[in-house]
Amino acid sequence: MSTVALALRPLEFFFAQYRRVWRGTVISSVVTPVVYLLALGVGLGKFVRQDLVYNGESFDYLDVVAPALLAATAMQVASFEASWPVLSAIKWSRQYHAMLAAPLRVKDLLVGHQAFIALRILSTVTVYLAVIAAFGAVKSPLAILAIPAAGLVGVAFAAPIAAWGAYTESDASFVAIFRFLILPMFLFSGTFFPVSQLPAPFEAVAYATPLWHGVDLCRQLTLGEVVVPSAIAHVVFLAAWIVASLTLAVISYRRKLVL
């Protein structure tokens, strides 16, 4: 049987588990974009000089920051969903072990869990995009493609963090990951200001992060200013990053679950 068919089976568990918390996540997925767009787009945006030029066109700060927040949200939801829940499925609820007692393979439960996280991201960013549209910051029908783009950003974080979650013995490192990796990326990956304003070495680092590629890709799409070679390069970077991370995750999962 194919991996797809087998990976759908663990997906059902994660949905059953999600049913317990879905109300909270729905509220936060509506409230969070409203708060961020009001504070950073509308509030802070008033202090930013009006004509921001992107790809030769000028935009409001709100228009430029909104797609970046969309990509960053995908990163945050994915990072959370791939940290504690993965460790729990190994150590606390031990659901991965239950799945491995059934006719599922390690890669099936990895793919199933990642697929669940991807669906969580897609639903969250869909709501986010609708709120952005309500703020008038969607400038092109191409914006709809920002949903799968943000999905790629999300999995680009979910896969390596899941690899780490299966490797680590305790959850202590997750807080460090959020504080020293996720938060700096949120602030410095071209989300709120161009990475060209960073000192040169840091600018180079920013280009190497999946978030920067995701931010620029989502921005091109919601502003309707797509530079095809650059957009393709972003997608290729994210896809390659995901493939590498999933490979790492399979190794890490096997090491922990099959011994």
Added chain:
Amino acid sequence: MGEHDGQSLIQARGLVKRFGELTAVDAIDFDLRRGEAFGFLGPNGAGKTSTMRMIGCVSPITDGTLRVFGLDPMRDGVKIRSRLGVVPQLDTLDMELTVRENIVIYGRYFGIPRSELGKRADELLEFVQLDERANDRVEPLSGGMKRRLTIARSLVNDPEVMLLDEPTTGLDPQARHVVWDRLYRLKQSGVTLLLTTHYMDEAEQLCDRLVVMDKGKIVAEGSPLELIDRYSTREVVELRFGESRPDDLNYWTDGKVARIEALPDRVLLYTDDGDAAAHMLHERGLAPESVLVRRSTLEDVFLHLTGRSLIE
């Protein structure tokens, strides 16, 4: 030997499992026949769980051969596991889902259609006497109920063989008897049971045949009665002395008992006639604090084979 007796569902030859320097399972041979209840008896660290995990296809073998339903666990893991029912040592239930949901979700891992699972879950919950708790969350259930739920869940795919890794460890006596009763019924209905335990009474209650494992090796094999017959005497006299244990028990017993085992807390005299031995000691003026004559058990077999008490 009938046709079914000769059919090996699981066959191990020279099976080895090493973790780095540590040899957890050291070249063991065994056969599991259809319809029997087969036990691995041994203390913690004897290699029981490692053996179970290799059979359950979640632990690659290091050396030797292992065939489950005639298939190779490393190559045909998915096929094999679809025919196994696994009750792991540590429960893997989801505490937040309901009793019933735990069975249904687990059934979905096997690809059983949801439409079938509702009815199946109801039957299984009735079998383990949890039907009244079907819609309760798992978390507040007692240890015995959780164990029964794990057993019910492991039956969702109608397994040919159940792997039970210490099925009653940590349960109170009543809860253990309920679990034993259910497992006995499963055996009666034709399910083959493979279990590990460090409880003698469990092995005696459930197993048609068992192997005694110690430090990764199989040190004896047979039915509980055969093992007792082969490695112990019919009866045992247990003597407790308090402070003043006599130094030379051989002198007191005068070679009239088969074997003497001096444990930290008591002395065991192995003999076919316990009352006669006790009487003789009394005649000779030995006055222990307490004297107990009992039948030999697997504990005595274990003590004899490994030179140490099983539950340490």
